Amino acid sequence: MIPTIGHAAILIGLALTAYAGVAFVLAARGSGDRLMASGRRAVISSFVAALVGCAAMVISLLAHDFSVLYVAENNATTTPPFISAISLWAALEGSILFWALLATGWTSVVLWRNRDRHRALMPWVGATLAAVNLFFFAVMTWPGNPFTLTAPVAAEGIGPNALLQNHPFMALHPPLLYLGYTGMAVPFAFGVAALATRRLDEEWLRIVRRWTLVPWIFLTLGITAGAWWSYEVLGWGGYWAWDPVENAALLPWLTATAFVHSAMVAERRGGLRIWTVALVIFTFTLTLVGTFLTRSGVVASVHSFTQSSIGPWFLGAIVLALTGSLTLLVWRLPELIGGGRPSGLVSRESAFLLNNVLFLGLTFAVLFGTLLPLLVAVVSGDTISVGAPWYTAVAVPIFVALLFLMGIGPALPWGTASWTTIRERFALPVILAVVVVGAALALGLREIGSLGILGLAVMVAAIMVHEVVRGADARARGRGEDPLTAAWRLTTRNRRRYGGYAVHTGVLVMAVAVAVSSGLASDVTVTVEPGETARIGAYEIRHDRLVVEPLAADARVIETRAEITYSGPQSGTLRTALRDYPNSAAAIATPAVRTSLGEDLYVTLLASDPDSGAVTLHLFVNPLVVWIWIGGAIVGIGSAFAIWPEPKARRVTVEQAQPAPATASVEGA
Amino acid sequence: MRALRWLLVPLIVVPVALLLLSGFGRDPREIASPLIGRPAPEWSLTTLDGETLAADDLAGRPYVVNFWASWCIPACVDEHPVLAAAHERYGDAVAVIGVLYQDAEADAEAFLRRHGDAGYRHLVDERGGLAIDYGVTGPPETFFVDAGGIVRGKVFGPMTDAIMSEHLAAILPAGSR
Amino acid sequence: MSRWFPAVALGALLGLLAIASVLALRPGTPPTAVERADALAAELRCPDCQGLAVADSPTASAQEIRRQIGELVADGATDEEVRAHFVARYGEWILLAPSAPIVWLIPFAVILAAAAGLVVWLVRRRPAGTPAAGPVTDAERRRLHDEVEALDA
Numbered sequence: 001m002i003p004t005i006g007h008a009a010i011l012i013g014l015a016l017t018a019y020a021g022v023a024f025v026l027a028a029r030g031s032g033d034r035l036m037a038s039g040r041r042a043v044i045s046s047f048v049a050a051l052v053g054c055a056a057m058v059i060s061l062l063a064h065d066f067s068v069l070y071v072a073e074n075n076a077t078t079t080p081p082f083i084s085a086i087s088l089w090a091a092l093e094g095s096i097l098f099w100a101l102l103a104t105g106w107t108s109v110v111l112w113r114n115r116d117r118h119r120a121l122m123p124w125v126g127a128t129l130a131a132v133n134l135f136f137f138a139v140m141t142w143p144g145n146p147f148t149l150t151a152p153v154a155a156e157g158i159g160p161n162a163l164l165q166n167h168p169f170m171a172l173h174p175p176l177l178y179l180g181y182t183g184m185a186v187p188f189a190f191g192v193a194a195l196a197t198r199r200l201d202e203e204w205l206r207i208v209r210r211w212t213l214v215p216w217i218f219l220t221l222g223i224t225a226g227a228w229w230s231y232e233v234l235g236w237g238g239y240w241a242w243d244p245v246e247n248a249a250l251l252p253w254l255t256a257t258a259f260v261h262s263a264m265v266a267e268r269r270g271g272l273r274i275w276t277v278a279l280v281i282f283t284f285t286l287t288l289v290g291t292f293l294t295r296s297g298v299v300a301s302v303h304s305f306t307q308s309s310i311g312p313w314f315l316g317a318i319v320l321a322l323t324g325s326l327t328l329l330v331w332r333l334p335e336l337i338g339g340g341r342p343s344g345l346v347s348r349e350s351a352f353l354l355n356n357v358l359f360l361g362l363t364f365a366v367l368f369g370t371l372l373p374l375l376v377a378v379v380s381g382d383t384i385s386v387g388a389p390w391y392t393a394v395a396v397p398i399f400v401a402l403l404f405l406m407g408i409g410p411a412l413p414w415g416t417a418s419w420t421t422i423r424e425r426f427a428l429p430v431i432l433a434v435v436v437v438g439a440a441l442a443l444g445l446r447e448i449g450s451l452g453i454l455g456l457a458v459m460v461a462a463i464m465v466h467e468v469v470r471g472a473d474a475r476a477r478g479r480g481e482d483p484l485t486a487a488w489r490l491t492t493r494n495r496r497r498y499g500g501y502a503v504h505t506g507v508l509v510m511a512v513a514v515a516v517s518s519g520l521a522s523d524v525t526v527t528v529e530p531g532e533t534a535r536i537g538a539y540e541i542r543h544d545r546l547v548v549e550p551l552a553a554d555a556r557v558i559e560t561r562a563e564i565t566y567s568g569p570q571s572g573t574l575r576t577a578l579r580d581y582p583n584s585a586a587a588i589a590t591p592a593v594r595t596s597l598g599e600d601l602y603v604t605l606l607a608s609d610p611d612s613g614a615v616t617l618h619l620f621v622n623p624l625v626v627w628i629w630i631g632g633a634i635v636g637i638g639s640a641f642a643i644w645p646e647p648k649a650r651r652v653t654v655e656q657a658q659p660a661p662a663t664a665s666v667e668g669a
Numbered sequence: 670m671r672a673l674r675w676l677l678v679p680l681i682v683v684p685v686a687l688l689l690l691s692g693f694g695r696d697p698r699e700i701a702s703p704l705i706g707r708p709a710p711e712w713s714l715t716t717l718d719g720e721t722l723a724a725d726d727l728a729g730r731p732y733v734v735n736f737w738a739s740w741c742i743p744a745c746v747d748e749h750p751v752l753a754a755a756h757e758r759y760g761d762a763v764a765v766i767g768v769l770y771q772d773a774e775a776d777a778e779a780f781l782r783r784h785g786d787a788g789y790r791h792l793v794d795e796r797g798g799l800a801i802d803y804g805v806t807g808p809p810e811t812f813f814v815d816a817g818g819i820v821r822g823k824v825f826g827p828m829t830d831a832i833m834s835e836h837l838a839a840i841l842p843a844g845s846r
Numbered sequence: 847m848s849r850w851f852p853a854v855a856l857g858a859l860l861g862l863l864a865i866a867s868v869l870a871l872r873p874g875t876p877p878t879a880v881e882r883a884d885a886l887a888a889e890l891r892c893p894d895c896q897g898l899a900v901a902d903s904p905t906a907s908a909q910e911i912r913r914q915i916g917e918l919v920a921d922g923a924t925d926e927e928v929r930a931h932f933v934a935r936y937g938e939w940i941l942l943a944p945s946a947p948i949v950w951l952i953p954f955a956v957i958l959a960a961a962a963g964l965v966v967w968l969v970r971r972r973p974a975g976t977p978a979a980g981p982v983t984d985a986e987r988r989r990l991h992d993e994v995e996a997l998d999a
Contacts, residue, residue: 236902243897289689298692311693319686326678333674345968353964361957368953371688372944378691383700385891386949387942388899394953413991419852420988427855434858441865448866455862474989589904606904618904703937771906797910804936806893 003068006056007147013049013100014137016042021130028123028196039126040111046133047104054101057094057146061087066157069150070094076159078554082171087160089174092295092310093146098174100136102182107133110186110211118207124193125186132185135317143309159556162581162588169229177222177249181287183215184252187259188284188325191277195328198335200273208280209263210643216256217639223249224632235589235604237523237620239628242391244299247370248290251363255283258359265352268414274333275356281325286363288318299374344416351409355402362398366391400456403511406504407460410497411467429462453515457508464501492646499642506634513627523620525606530613537621539568539601546613556582559590562605562615570594576605576617599623699825702804702812706821709734709814710802714792717774717781722766722790724818731840732764734812735828736800738772739780741808746784748809748827753787755833760789762841767791770800770808815840883916886928890915891942899942 023039057070061084066072074087074094089095107129114122140146164170190208194200226249231239240246259279266272293299296311344350369386376384411425437455468487476486491498526534528543535541544563551557561577574592581588591604602620609615704710713723735752737745756765767789769777774793781791794800803812813822813836822836877885887901892908900908900915911932918928932940944950 235904236898238902241897292689296689296692298689298695299697315686315689318689319682322682322685323678326681330674330677334671345965350964350968353968354961357957357960357964361953361960364956365953372949374692374697375688377695378688381701383937383939384944385897385939385942386944387891387897389889389943390950393943393950397954398957421991423852424988427852430855430859434855434862437862446869448869451866586905604904606909700939701937703934796913797907798914800907801893801910801914801932802935804893804940806936 002056002059002063002065003147003149006053006060007145009049009052009056010097010100010137010140010145010147013046013053013104014134014141016046016049017104017130017134017137020046021127021134024123024126024130028127033119036123036126037115039130040108040115043104043111043126043130043133044108046137047101047108050097050101050104053097053140053146054088057097058085058088061085064157066155067149067151067153068146069148070146072150072154072157074158074160076157076554076556078556079157079160079165080553082168083160083165086171087164089178090160090164090170093140093144093148095174095178096136096139096144096310097146099178099182100133100140102178103129103133103136103185106183106186106215110189118203120197120199121190121193121204124196125189128189128192129185132189132321135313139310139313143313159582162579163233165554165581166579166588166590167229167233169225169232173222173225173229175222176218176225180215180217180219180222181252181291183218184212184256184284184287186215187212187280191280192325192328195277195325195332198332200277200332202267205263205267205276208276209260209267212256212259212263212280212283213639213643216253216260217636219249219253219256220639221632221636223253224629224635228629231625232591232593235591235618237521237591237602237604237618237622239625242366242369242388244370245290245294247366248293251290251366252283252286254359254363254366255279255286258356258363259283261352261359262356265349269349272353274329277329281322281329282363285318285322285325288314288321292318293370299370346412346417346422348409348412348414351405351412355405355409358398358402358405362395365394365398369394399511400452403456403460403508406507407456407463410501410504411463425463425466429459429466432462433459447519450515450519453512457512460504460508464504468498468501495644495646496642499638499640499644502638502641503635504638506631506636506638508631509634510628510631513624513631516624517622517628521620521622523618525616525618527614527616534617534619536601536619537568537599539566539570539619539621541566541603541617541619543615543617544573546608546610546615548610551579560587560605560608560610562608562617564592564603564617566594566601566603568601569598570596570601574603576603578605578608595626597626600625696826698806700804700806702820702823704804704812704820705823706819708818709812709820710799712792712799712802714794714799717769717777717791717793722792727764727766728818729816730764731762731816731842732766732814733837733840734766734768734803734814736768736770736803736805736808736810738770738808739776740772741770744827745780745809748829749784751828751830751833752789753785754830755837756787756789759837759841763837765789768794768799770794770805771797811836813837813840816842879916879919882925883912883919886915886919886925887912889929889942890932891940893936893940897942 020039020042023035023042027033027035027039057068059065060068060071061075062081064071064075064077064079064084066075070091070093074090075084079087087094089098107126110129111122111126114125118125187208190204190211194204194208223246226246227239230241231237256279259276262272262276262279266276292311292314296314298311369391372386373384376382407429408426413421433455436458437451440451440454468490471490472483472487475481475490476483479486481489522537524534524536526541528534528541530543530545533540533542542565544565547559547561547563549559549561551559558580559577560580561575563573563575565573572594574594576592577590578587579590589604589606591602593603594601600620600622602622604618604620605615606618607616709724711724713721713725716722733752733755735748737748739745752765752767755763765787769791777791792799803810809827811824811828812820813824815821821839824832824836884901888899890900890911892898892900892903892905892911894905894907895903898908900911914931915928918931923931929941938945
């Protein structure tokens with residue numbers, strides 16, 4: 001019964017979306033508001049349909065209805081309710097259903113909020129989004145039906161993937177990430193609309209900026225949550241392995257970040273319009289390419305779902321989206337070139353442009369690294385690997401250069417910078433950075449990488465503080481406010497700028513934390529008998545006992561657990577285990593992490609001897625890791641602040657009895 | 670000149686599509702073996718029955734090395750009858766050798782009891798050294814060595830009768846096919 | 847005082863870079879066998895994992911490879927010989943970083959070319975000259991600049 005309702009909901013969603021698409025296209029041709037309203041209603045109804053579909057799936061999972069193939073493959077009678085519910089996005093078909101929910105959600109919101117505005121653009125926006133949603137409903141109708149039934153109905157299901165049951169972040173990471181992915185269709189739709197209607201003006205830039213930043217926030221938080229989750233769950237002590245699925249999430253983030261910056265240049269100077277439109281097209285295409293790579297089985301990855309027939313459909317969508325948008329772009333190319341002369345070599349504008357070169361360069365590098373094994377295999381039949389050492393060697397210099405730009409960019413004027421300006425704004429921060437690094441050297445820190453990051457961080461932070469102080473000072477003097485009020489009003493009345501500073505601060509925190517945690521981490525592998533103690537850094541680890549028993553939450557899982565007491569900068573007990581899931585060949589590690597502001601103590605169980613109770617442990621001390629997550633949160637809060645609507649300007653009536661005297665001109669005293 | 674800009678579209682779309690398309694039908698986890706055409710690794714290991722067997726003992730005869738595990742389901746289960754049939758038909762000319770991959774002897778024996786023991790020998794690769802020497806990334810993987818001790822073929826993934834015949838033809842002496 | 851800042855800053859920066867280069871290029875102590883083994887373990891891919899290095903992986907095959915690395919290093923093999931040992935068994939795939947130098951150069955070549963193109967574009971389209979200094983003093987200009995920037999959105 002429930003699966004039938006779910007399946008019907010998908011079919012209804014397909015029909016509604018198709019109708020909406022047609023309605024919007026007709027509305028775009030000038031058939032007016034009623035078609036828009038009708039299309040809008042159809043979209044909102046398609047969201048309701050997707051909601052019903054998701055609800056039906058969640059209910060089937062909670063009820064362990066093994067007549068549904070998806071449930072039989074991803075659920076078992078022993079699966080706890082929380083895990084059952086979030087298994088909606090555990091595997092391919094369910095995650096597409098979830099995707100459709102979010103995509104129709106975004107479409108509904110953007111159409112509703114703009115129901116009385118941008119009348120020229122919205123029909124095209126609606127049509128494009130309807131086309132995208134149509135694709136996902138079509139995939140669910142034909143190759144990837146989540147409500148495929150299976151007979152005979154098994155008495156027990158296979159159960160969720162072992163790796164996805166171990167940690168509550170399974171509930172956090174996919175939704176955040178998907179909100180980011182699906183949201184990137186909106187700026188893409190605006191891009192298509194602008195190209196179709198030739199309205200590539202400041203108004204368009206403003207609206208696209210806002211509709212890119214919101215999914216950007218989710219994408220940032222989703223990627224950070226993913227890194228945190230894999231750190232807590234996978235047991236190798238790291239948080240980023242440059243696996244294809246991680247790269248797939250990073251690629252659209254890089255181009256979207258490039259867009260946010262180039263949009264600022266385009267807004268001011270009127271130039272760069274082709275480039276900004278191209279960036280929103282790239283970003284959306286990359287979300288499809290990323291999804292394709294991780295779902296088609298073309299590239300091996302942690303997230304690889306088995307090769308399915310959905311792959312060719314995604315490839316078709318990529319080809320269609322790319323062809324359609326590129327055609328539009330090329331069609332309008334002659335009208336879009338030009339508009340404003342660029343500033344000189346050293347200016348904020350050139351810093352932003354260089355920023356774009358670096359971001360796109362990194363995007364190219366990551367894409368190159370991810371696809372190179374495929375390319376080589378196809379061309380010569382050899383198999384090669386492109387792994388973390390290559391990515392680190394390529395990405396780190398680019399990130400360092402970006403950090404440097406992030407520091408000097410906000411302090412450069414929009415126009416050409418004179419030497420006076422450069423001298424005033426950068427000399428002091430550079431001196432400060434040199435002093436701090438010199439002090440660190442004197443205190444014994446010798447590692448080049450850490451010293452470099454430290455110096456860069458001090459310089460960037462000093463420039464930012466200097467900028468805020470300068471601005472507050474100018475405002476205080478100009479308006480007679482005290483410094484604190486001036487600083488407060490300055491930041492809250494210029495949310496874009498100071499929100500941007502907050503985001504940069506968050507990035508800085510993350511950069512320093514990543515540099516220190518990867519450069520100064522220590523680890524050791526030890527084998528200890530019960531009662532024996534091992535040492536790492538300032539910690540003493542004592543193995544108390546080895547316990548082998550089924551999990552309380554799910555009796556089919558056998559847990560081999562080492563119970564440990566630790567002392568040092570942090571003290572207490574912890575349990576680290578290996579869990580044997582019936583549907584997984586290898587046992588799954590459940591590392592124990594003890595987090596403090598200074599460092600993480602991280603313990604993984606590698607092997608155990610049931611007779612003697614001895615265990616082999618991999619011990620890590622990872623400094624400053626928690627600051628990566630804190631930095632990510634700062635980025636999220638800062639960007640939310642940046643786009644938060646400013647208090648509406650108060651209307652002031654001005655009565656003018658006589659012409660106002662000419663205000664003192666800037667020329668002359 | 671202005672019309673040339675339209676070339677941009679196929680110029681970008683076609684290579685992207687071709688590259689991504691070419692990935693279909695390939696298993697990304699399969700790696701090309703550098704052993705083909707080179708001498709097979711030497712080894713001396715204990716079998717499940719307890720006797721010691723060395724590669725030298727098989728000199729002069731072609732042999733098939735099949736890496737498997739009791740936990741490798743359903744692939745190893747699916748290919749088990751294929752190997753058994755090969756041993757039945759060609760066991761005189763070709764030695765079929767199974768190798769346990771990261772598996773406990775008790776579990777392997779239980780597997781053989783459940784799915785049938787064809788009677789060929791299984792090596793216990795205690796530390797996994799043989800798997801490394803053959804460049805195995807995960808069961809099931811099968812290697813074909815000719816009478817001269819040269820590796821002639823590698824099969825990644827479960828065997829089928831067709832694939833088995835094809836590779837056996839390459840290593841069997843003429844006349845026993 | 848602010849006139850000397852840039853000179854001081856530049857001097858300090860150059861001095862620091864000099865010290866840093868000396869530190870980086872100093873021969874230093876040769877790595878111990880354990881350090882060499884760990885470094886090699888970070889370069890080799892774990893055969894039955896998803897892209898992890900042998901150094902980071904708990905699987906049995908990874909542990910055995912680490913053991914073999916240790917043995918080879920103890921027997922006097924060079925780093926190249928250890929890599930060759932595993933490449934002879936698994937092919938180039940076992941190396942996490944591709945050995946062909948061109949693969950490392952391509953991303954930087956692309957970025958440098960794009961950056962060079964950007965510089966050329968900026969220099970070519972530089973706005974024509976700065977207006978002659980009028981009655982506005984430098985101090986006023988600076989103050990104007992500051993205040994405008996401060997109120998900038």
